[in-house]
Amino acid sequence: MAYSKTQIIEALQKVTATETSKNLVEAGHVKNVQVFGDEVVVDVISISPALHVKKKLEVDILKTVHDEVDTKLKIKVNIEVPEAAQQKANMIRGAELPGVKNIIAVASGKGGVGKSTVAANLAVALSNMGFQVGLVDADIYGPSQPTMFDVPNARPGSVHVDGKDRMQPVESYGVKLLSIGFFAGANQAVVWRGPMASKALNQLIRDAHWGELDFMIIDLPPGTGDIHLSLVQAVPVTGAVIVSTPQHVALADARKGVGMFQIDNIKVPVLGMVENMAYFTPAELPDNKYYIFGKDGVKHLSKELDVPFLGEIPLVQSIRESGDVGRPAILQENTPVSEAFEDMARRTVEELVQRNKDLPPTEITRITTMAGCSAVN
Numbered sequence: 001m002a003y004s005k006t007q008i009i010e011a012l013q014k015v016t017a018t019e020t021s022k023n024l025v026e027a028g029h030v031k032n033v034q035v036f037g038d039e040v041v042v043d044v045i046s047i048s049p050a051l052h053v054k055k056k057l058e059v060d061i062l063k064t065v066h067d068e069v070d071t072k073l074k075i076k077v078n079i080e081v082p083e084a085a086q087q088k089a090n091m092i093r094g095a096e097l098p099g100v101k102n103i104i105a106v107a108s109g110k111g112g113v114g115k116s117t118v119a120a121n122l123a124v125a126l127s128n129m130g131f132q133v134g135l136v137d138a139d140i141y142g143p144s145q146p147t148m149f150d151v152p153n154a155r156p157g158s159v160h161v162d163g164k165d166r167m168q169p170v171e172s173y174g175v176k177l178l179s180i181g182f183f184a185g186a187n188q189a190v191v192w193r194g195p196m197a198s199k200a201l202n203q204l205i206r207d208a209h210w211g212e213l214d215f216m217i218i219d220l221p222p223g224t225g226d227i228h229l230s231l232v233q234a235v236p237v238t239g240a241v242i243v244s245t246p247q248h249v250a251l252a253d254a255r256k257g258v259g260m261f262q263i264d265n266i267k268v269p270v271l272g273m274v275e276n277m278a279y280f281t282p283a284e285l286p287d288n289k290y291y292i293f294g295k296d297g298v299k300h301l302s303k304e305l306d307v308p309f310l311g312e313i314p315l316v317q318s319i320r321e322s323g324d325v326g327r328p329a330i331l332q333e334n335t336p337v338s339e340a341f342e343d344m345a346r347r348t349v350e351e352l353v354q355r356n357k358d359l360p361p362t363e364i365t366r367i368t369t370m371a372g373c374s375a376v377n
Contacts, residue, residue, distance in 0.1 A: 003069060008033045008040055011068035015060045019047040024061075031080065039074045040065065048360055049081045097205065099212045100134070102238040102352060104271065105231060107261075109253025111142075111222035114276035115243040117323055118313065118344075119219040120148045121330045122241070125345035127174035128330070131214040134169060136204050137179030138231065139221045140197045146181040149173060150326025156182055159209050166209040173328065176213070178204045198230035205235060223253075232266050236362040239271035239355055241310065241348060246275055246297030254298070258305050268362055271351040272308035273298050274344055277315040281336075308351050311344035313337075 009025060017027035024030050029045040042061060046054050058077045065075055097103070106122065108115040116139065123135045137145035146152045149172040156178060157168035169176035180200055210216065218237070221227050231237065240261045244254035254273065261268040275298030279289040292315060302309040313319070316337050322329040330341040 001070070003035050003038065003040070003073065005033050005035050007069050008035065008042065008065060011065045012042070012044075012061065014068065015057075015064050017045075017047070018053055018057055038070075038072060039076075041076045041078065043078045043080065046079050046081055052357065053360060054079050054081075096236060097210065097216070100210060100216050101214050102356075103216045103218065103235055104348070104352070105218045105220055105228075105237050105240045105261075105268070106243065107220045107228065107240055107257050108222050108243045109255070109257040110250055113222075113243055113245045113250055113254075114313070114319075115222065116144045116148065116219050117319060117329075118241070118243045118274055118276060119217055120145060120323070121328045121341040122345055122348065123175045123215075123217045124173050124328045124330050125341050126215050126217075126349070128342075129345065129349070132212055133174065133215050133217065134176040134210050134213045135178075135217045135219065136201075137177070137181060137219050138201050138204070138227055139219055140180050140200055140227060141221060143179045143181030144323075145177060145179045145219060146170075147326055148323050148328060149175065149177055151177065152181070152326070154182060156208070161209050167204075167207055169208055169210065173331070176210060178208055180204070195226075198226055201227055201230055202234050228260060232268060233364055236364050237268045238362060239269045239352055241271050242273045242307075243276055244273065244298050244301075245277045246291070246294040248294070248297070250293075251297050251301050254301060255305070258307060269355050269359060270305075270307045271348055271355060272310035273302040273305075274310045275299060275312040278312035280315040308347070310347045310351070311340060313340050313344065 009030065012024045012030055012033075013026070015024045016022070017024045017029045020027050024044060031043040031045060032041075033043075034041040042065075044057070044061070046057055048054070057079060061077050062075055065073060106115055106119040119135065123133050127133045135145060137143045146154065151170050151172050154170040156170055158165050159168045167178065169178045170182065171177070218231060220231065242254055242257045244250045258270055258273070260266065261270050275296075277293055279291050279295070281289055299309050299312070314336065316329075318332065319329045319337060322332070329337045332338045
């Protein structure tokens, strides 16, 4: 059977071009089509240089041409990225952390909801799953991770890498850890203005030798402020996890936390929300649940905001005790608490995999002023 160039081009009209709603032909992204018997060579343009985007484009072309013309065709797809798009990608990659595949920010609208506890247990859970994990305690004014990981008196070492001296993170429970708490005395208050705190955060992230990491967890301070903006300006955050308790006063602030990451010029995908202190079960009544702070508040809010619900963590004394003695609660084997944290970590990974499949890499944010939402440009 003889095939024509016209048949191939008609088929390509059913393939959506990258970063536009137009089809390949309409967008002018088909550079050339050659037909040699049952062999077809298609030269197209991808506006996005991301590998997964280009791969999806190739798969779409192969499937569509096979479906529309003939499954026996041998098709070669050549994808070219315009120079301007590639230069932009190179600029974005310059902000990335070498060796760090995914950066997850753990945030909360207000303090006291267990954000640091969730961050610590998420990090250990991911490590237990076989991932290489680092954790940055970005709560500059109230660092708690050194205590939670039982390394309150540790000091990061120094290592010479690529001609530079870098900090060597402290390791505990399979997690590489850096915190301002390692550099300030237990009774020493950190009294810094925003720019100084932001500089300290950048040093913790960029002046350290993290090696190869599957996940870097960033434990952010409560609220929405300088540190949050400095983070999205410094590194491309893959996604955010928002922690809240179920009561209305916490949910109001959690809503703001989600909204911050969804500001147009920040656009960090929210991987989901975690409901901490969801219910209380007395040891003597293991089948009873008491909803002290309200029931399903975070679950309802996540549905309203159209973000995934990652799970609920019970209000259990052992979680507090584990944090105080420096042994994250997830290390309690085969308990409802460890299972809750494991489920939350699995759902977080599932949402991140889906995010990386569906969305392009996050870009760093350009910030020029500090006047509310208009601060981000």
